[in-house]
Amino acid sequence: MSAAGDPLDPAPAAPASRRARAAVVGASGYAGGETLRLLADHPGIEVATVTAHSSAGRRLSEVAPHIDLGHDPVLQETGVNTLRGHDVVVLALPHGQSGAIAASLRAEDPDVLVLDLGADHRLESAEDWAEYYGSEHSGTWTYGMPELPLADGTRQRDRLVGAREIAVPGCNATAVTLALAPLVRADLVDPAALGAVLPVGYSGAGRAAKQHLLFSEASGTASPYAVGGTHRHVPEVLQNLRRASGTQGLRLGFTPVLVPISRGILAVCTAPVAEGITTADLLGALDADYADEHFVTVLPEGVFPATGEVTGANTIRIGAAVDRRSGQATVIAALDNLVKGTAGAALQSLNLALGLPETTGLTRTALAP
DSSP states (O other): OOSTTOOOOOOOOOOSSOOEEEEEETTTSHHHHHHHHHHTTOTTEEEEEEEESTTTTSBHHHHOTTOOOSSOOBOEEOOHHHHTTOSEEEEOOOTTSHHHHHHHHHHHOTTOEEEEOSSTTTOSOHHHHHHHHOSOOOOOOEEOOTTOBOTTSOBTHHHHTTOSEEEOOOHHHHHHHHHHHHHHHTTOBOTTSEEEEEEEOGGGGOHHHHTTSOHHHHTTOOEEOSTTTTOTTHHHHHHHHHHHHOOOSOOEEEEEEEOSSSSOEEEEEEEEBOTTOOHHHHHHHHHHHHTTOTTEEEOOTTOOOOGGGTTTSSOEEEEEEEETTTTEEEEEEEEOTTIIIIIHHHHHHHHHHHTSOTTTTOOSOOOOO
16 A cells, blocks of 8 residues: 555455465575475465475475464475476575576476465566576566566556466566666666665575675675675566556666665666656655555655564555755565565465465565564
């Protein structure tokens, strides 16, 4: 809902029926673990199998004691044989590792729903993939951002209903896309001069990266990374904005900054505006696209989000303002990179694909600070 202070109603339960059997690949990583945490309370899903690489052979309780599935499975080695026979397979693997497994699964069982939390199937352009990832493109799947408005007047959720191959968006890409898309669509900002600086929690860099950082080094500093347009979410954001607006010639400056919090993204997005454009115009465009969106909150004029307001919730909160002196629009979006940025988006998309209410198993209520 767009209005601040809306009641946080509990998500409706899924209809009574046989629960879908799911396998989660990469269950010991941040994204896979968060997906397991959400699936543990999903009334329509039974997590039957969990797999990992370095943690294979250990029980889930050893690597993720905070997750209670009602049973304590042993983490198995990842392989097609292990993943056969499931209704849903969630791939939480490093970029470049999902394509071959997904292709084998889909060839054997066209009815299996596969969700890729990595980047392998997000991009439409093989050239963009080669430039940013340096390997062979695995193809393009249905993009898992239900709220994305499209230039033809529909929403991305329409394409997710009944889908069997879903590419879950990148967390940074979600924050920047949902912040800027309505303004580009409404022709309120210069599409060739978009900018985004994103303070990101350390879980946004992945477990492997965090293991190389001493807490004493991370806790007192902020560190930029992927500077100079090299971040792999840049082509994803530009692709999303083209889909949303039909606009060509988009250009985006994109700089993520690791900050000493465990999770959360605060995307500070900027762009020049034409003379006469006001804060009310920006908020009007955001409201026009998101007024009916359950997991998007557009804040009133003068109010801006903080990461602590979305921790653990499947929500994105957006505030906007025009600086009349500089002629710049600033749009600030906050989300939890592990929930709305990854696992929550996966569950929304899974629900749509399986014909369940989109909100099943998800909450708009954040954890208490």
